[in-house]
C-alpha cells in the first residue's frame with residue numbers, strides 16, 4: 364500500500380507516519396517545510412519515507428505532479444495553517460493554505476483517479492457554536508467566528524462538494540478536537556508552551572485557564588483516521604466523521620491540564636494567569652462521535668490523566684537523553700496494547 368500524507372512534517376503527521384509505517388505501508392510526504400525543533404526533525408522521521416515533496420500546497424501543479432508521479436493507493440490531507448492566533452495575524456494566508464490547499468488536493472485526486480481513497484482533515488471548530496450541550500453531530504450547521512475556524516469550515520464544504528459533484532465515493536472528511544501528545548513544539552499551544560516554561564524554569568503564563576476543552580491524545584485521534592481509511596479502501600464510509608473524546612473526564616479546564624502537567628513533571632514549578640488582552644477563542648465545543656463508535660467500533664481509550672501522563676513522559680524521557688523515535692515506538696506499542704485489550708473495539712495494528 365502506497366500512501367501520500369500531506370503535512371507529514373507536522374505534529375499529527377509525525378505520529379501518523381509511525382502508525383502507517385508499522386503497518387508496512389510505503390510512504391510519501393508532502394509539506395512546505397520542517398521546523399528544526401519539530402518532532403519530524405528530532406526523531407529523524409525522514410527515514411520512514413521513500414519520497415518527500417517539499418512544495419507549497421497552494422501550488423496546484425506541484426500537488427498534482429506529486430500525486431501523479433508517486434501514484435498512491437491512499438491519500439491523507441493534513442497540511443494546514445492550524446493555529447487560531449496566527450489566523451488573526453495572517454488571515455489571507457490561512458484561507459489560502461487551508462482552502463486553496465484542500466481544493467488542490469481534491470482536484471489532483473479527481474484528475475488522477477476519483478475513486479482514490481482520500482481522507483481530508485478538518486476540525487471540531489468547523490461547527491457553528493450555538494452552545495449545544497449534548498455534542499455536535501455531523502449534520503449540524505457549520506460556521507467559524509475566527510479566520511482559522513472559518514477557513515476549515517470552507518475547506519470542509521469544499522470537500523463535501525467534491526464528494527457529491529465528482530463522485531469521490533472513497534473520500535471522507537474527519538473532524539477531531541484538541542490533541543495532546545509528546546513532541547509537539549508548536550507555538551501558542553498549551554502543552555508545548557508549558558514544557559518550554561518548565562525547561563526554562565520560569566512560571567508558565569496561561570491564557571484562558573478557566574476555558575474547558577475536549578482534550579484527546581493524538582494516538583486516539585489518529586486511530587480513528589486509520590480505521591476509517593481501512594473502510595475507504597473497501598469502498599465504504601465516504602462522508603463526514605467526528606472523532607472526539609468520549610471520556611467524560613476529558614472535558615477539563617485548561618488550569619487542570621496545567622496542574623496535572625506540573626505534577627507529572629515534578630519539582631518546583633508554577634503558573635500565572637495571562638493578564639494581556641487575547642484574541643477570542645471558541646468556548647467548549649463538544650463532538651458527538653457516536654457514528655464512529657457505532658459504525659467503525661472506534662472510541663478513544665486513553666482517559667485524561669493517562670493522556671497527560673504519556674505526554675509528559677515523552678518530554679521527560681527525551682530531555683533525559685532517550686532517542687525520540689524510540690520513545691515514540693514504545694508509546695505507540697503501549698497504546699496498541701491498551702486498545703487491543705479492550706473487547707469490542709476494532710483492532711489497530
Ligand SMILES: NC(=O)c1ccc[n+]([C@@H]2O[C@H](COP(=O)([O-])OP(=O)(O)OC[C@H]3O[C@@H](n4cnc5c(N)ncnc54)[C@H](O)[C@@H]3O)[C@@H](O)[C@H]2O)c1
Nearest residue numbers: 370372373374375394395419420441442443445486541542
Ligand atoms: N493539533 C490539533 O489540536 C488539531 C486539532 C484539530 C484539527 N487539526 C488539524 O490537523 C491537521 C494537522 O495539524 P497539526 O497539529 O499536525 O499541525 P502542524 O502545524 O504541526 O503541521 C502542519 C503541517 O502542514 C504543513 N504545511 C503548512 N502550510 C503548508 C503549505 N503552505 N504547503 C504545504 N504544507 C504546509 C507543515 O509543513 C506541517 O507539515 C491540520 O489540518 C489541522 O487543522 C489539528
